[in-house]
Amino acid sequence: MNKILRKRNFSDRVVQMEIEAPLIARARKPGNFVIVRVGEKGERIPLTISAADPQKGTITLVVQKMGFSSTKIAHLEEGESLTDLVGPLGKPTHISKVGTVLACGGGVGVAPLLPIIRGFKEAGNRVVSIIAARTEELVILEEEVRKHSDEMLVMTDDGSYGRKGLVTEGMEEIIKREKIDLAVTLGPAVMMKFCALLTKKHNIPTIASLNSIMVDGTGMCGACRVTVGGKTRFTCVDGPEFDAHQVDFDELISRLGAYRKEEIEKLNR
Amino acid sequence: MEISDRNAGWRKELREAVKGKERTDIPRVKMPERHPADRVKSQRLEVNTGLTAGMAQQEARRCMDCIQPTCMEGCPVSIDIPGFIKNIERGAFPEAAAVLKRTSALPAVCGRVCPQEKQCEARCFYTEKLKKEPVAIGYLERFAADYERESGQAYIPETAPSNGIRIAVVGSGPSGLSFAGDMVKKGYRVTVFEALHEIGGVLKYGIPEFRLPNRIVDFEIENLRRMGVTFVSNFIVGMTQTIDGLKAEGFKGFYVASGAGLPRFMGIPGENANGVLSSNEYLTRVNLMGADMPEADTPVFRGKQVVVVGGGNTAMDSVRTAKRLGAERAVIVYRRSEAEMPARIEEVKHAKEEGCEFLPLTNPVEYIMNEQGRVKQVKVQQMGLGEPDASGRRSPVPLAGSEYLIEADVVVVAVGVSPNPIIPDSVAGLDVSKWGTIVVNDETMESNLSGLFAGGDIVRGGATVILAMGDGRRAAAHMDRLFHTQERP
Incomplete structure (x- = not known):
């Protein structure tokens, strides 16, 4: 059973959970995700791994209450167990020494960005991180990101914490200041879209980690298909990371809202 | 006897x-x-x-x-x-x-x-x-x-005394189950690993309960359990643990029956519109996740006008599922004539009795979506029959100028599957065909790596339950022979 050993509330809507999962803790690499299910009638939803401790045999997930099933998971308490947990899934991040990496995380996307930041740092890169959120209470993992980055910038849309402005404003400033060899963007699809537009303008290779809808997570259902460079790819087995300049983000945004009507009906039932 | x-x-x-x-x-x-x-x-x-x-x-x-x-x-x-x-x-x-x-x-x-x-x-x-x-x-x-x-008096086949040799089976569909049954009878210690949270593979996620009730599959699985087979769900061989990792834990023989993982699409415009989905996704949401039941958390599109593309059993399962989810119109669109449909005759008969419509010699060429990105129409073209193709069936030929539109709020694409890439990608040195299937000796089902056998859709690319089971039986017989040869001084 995958017991929740520790739970920390980042805010009313965002929680961090350390979960017993010895095999996944050993096998996972930065960029991998898991599928989680809660309850016998529960839905399978993908969540990216934020950290793992192979010695303790645990993985850490950060969950934001977005819809019905993420709320159900976030409401689990310490000592309770997930009904099902499977992984690690997806292709891990391709980490190498490239020079300077600009890592941009938005909202809860900062959690899965953290192991990628650590990976690039450990591979000998200079890592500049920007973490962005709508407002102060949604800024997460600031200390951890700071610890593993050479420099870190916090941005909030409303200016309630750190610098006021969108993530792209911070990016622009850093791109002007120094040569960036690779950008990584992880967060809401619309944020990744604008990050990609900006880095494309500056010819900076960029990877985006996509958060498509999935059922099985192993390539079987095709719910997670996305157009990359004009070709249909499956986020679960071909991704979740792709060349951000090739991703059709408008299609991704539309597909993420596919079940909005059904989701609202379920929340009201 | x-x-x-x-x-x-x-x-x-x-x-x-x-x-x-x-x-x-x-x-x-x-x-x-x-x-x-x-x-x-x-x-x-x-x-x-x-x-x-x-x-x-x-x-x-x-x-x-x-x-x-x-x-x-x-x-x-x-x-x-x-x-x-x-x-x-x-x-x-x-x-x-x-x-x-x-x-x-x-x-x-x-x-x-x-x-x-x-x-x-x-x-x-x-x-x-x-x-x-x-x-x-x-x-x-x-x-x-x-x-x-x-x-209530099921006969449990006798099993030989345990020889202690540990065997791993990848996938709990018909091929893996049939292999596991034969090997446990021969005295091996068999563990079946399944990626999903339920045991049974396509028998659970694919074939609907109106054709094959889950309790029947569960009964067969329970019998295998009583014979000594261990089942592990939520375990993806190649990801959760590699074949080498399992070897290090003492597994000596492997049977890969991981199935046909990837649904095929046609590559036509608008195919990624919301409301266009693979039969695998549609049937999994309903059969495995229970989306037909109000208490299930998993949603499914309940279309009023559902178009299903394909003529196989999966297409029939999908179109009949659409009827059961309340479709006013559920239509099969198939590019060949009805005589060429690969579906079982009984499934076609049942679908028709249930009011499903058939449009043979018709092929989709484009999906048209509304402003919200949801499919609203299918542009189809009519087909004629030409010379026989590689499958021996007369090949469909598009008729110029025959395009027209069908209203649809859900489209289910059931045009076949490609093999699951997880095992082929995770085992170094494994011989894989250009289609992504595992290459095996036709007779023994052994791959180029000694002790690693494979069968079912990961080898055939898309076959029937019974052929997948036949592969499992053959692989079991030959793996048993391999271990006997190795034991000889």
Whole structure:
């Protein structure tokens, strides 16, 4: 059973959970995700791994209450167990020494960005991180990101914490200041879209980690298909990371809202 | 063996008791089924309700107990067909089930989903020589298996004393289950690893309950468990742990039956519109995740006008599921003619009875979406039939200027699957074809890596339950031989 050993509330809507999962803790690499299910009638939803401790045999997930099933998971308490947990899934991040990496995380996307930041740092890169959120209470993992980055910038849309402005404003400033060899963007699809537009303008290779809808997570259902460079790819087995300049983000945004009507009906039932 | 020996006293008497003419005069039994208006109300009511004992014995009487039963040549696993049917005729139903279980790990499943009209029943004496309707071998197989299960006295096949050799099976679909059953009988310690949270593979996520109830699959799995097979769900071999990792834990032999992982799409404009989905996704949401039930968390699109692309069993399962989810119009769009449809005849018949429409010789060329990105129409074109293609069927040829629009709020694409890439990608040095299937020796099912065998859709790229099971049996026989050779000093 995958017991929740520790739970920390980042805010009313965002929680961090350390979960017993010895095999996944050993096998996972930065960029991998898991599928989680809660309850016998529960839905399978993908969540990216934020950290793992192979010695303790645990993985850490950060969950934001977005819809019905993420709320159900976030409401689990310490000592309770997930009904099902499977992984690690997806292709891990391709980490190498490239020079300077600009890592941009938005909202809860900062959690899965953290192991990628650590990976690039450990591979000998200079890592500049920007973490962005709508407002102060949604800024997460600031200390951890700071610890593993050479420099870190916090941005909030409303200016309630750190610098006021969108993530792209911070990016622009850093791109002007120094040569960036690779950008990584992880967060809401619309944020990744604008990050990609900006880095494309500056010819900076960029990877985006996509958060498509999935059922099985192993390539079987095709719910997670996305157009990359004009070709249909499956986020679960071909991704979740792709060349951000090739991703059709408008299609991704539309597909993420596919079940909005059904989701609202379920929340009201 | 007494129960299946053609020369056993009881069997001779049975043959002599009824004249041939009397046997051939009996009309083929009709499978009792639920009324279409009732059955479309639920995804989980089985359509065929099964033969009564009387009906089964009467049908069994039609079988001529041929000296050279050609029906057996039509069966991919060579079931002793007259052997089990004659046991039904004499009323020895548990014995009939025992004969079936000697060669098939899942008779209740095969009796329901095998394409008998292309296999055993196509080779029946009635079909070949009398030009009459064949003996209903599939119905009888189902009857014997169901009788045994419902009697509560299931016969658990004997297992050899444990030899302690640990075997890992990748995937719990029909191929993996059939392999596991044979190996546990031979005394191996078998563990089956399944990626999903339920055991059964395509029998659970793919085939709907109106055709194959889950409790029947669960019963067969429970029997394997009682024989000593260990099942591990939520475990993806190649990701959760690699084959090398499992070797280090003491597993000596591997059977990869990971199935056909990737749904195929056609690559036409608008295919990624919301509301266009693979049959795998559509059926998994309903069959595995229970989206037809109000208490399930998983949503599914309940379309009013559903178009299903394809002519196989999966397409029939999808179009009939659409009806059950409340579609006013559920339409099959298929590029060849109805005669070329690969689906079982019974599934086509059932779909039509349930009010599904068929548009053969029609092919989608584009999906048109509304401002919200949701599909609203399918542009199709009409097809003609040209020269036979590689499959031996006449190839569909587009007719110029024949395009028109069909209204649709859900489209299910059921045009086949490609092999799951996880194992081929995770095992260094494994011989894989350009289609992504694992290359094996046709006879032994062993890959180029010693001790690693494979079968089912990961080898065939898309086949039937019974062929997948046949692969499992062959792989078990040859893996057993491999270990015996290795043990010899």
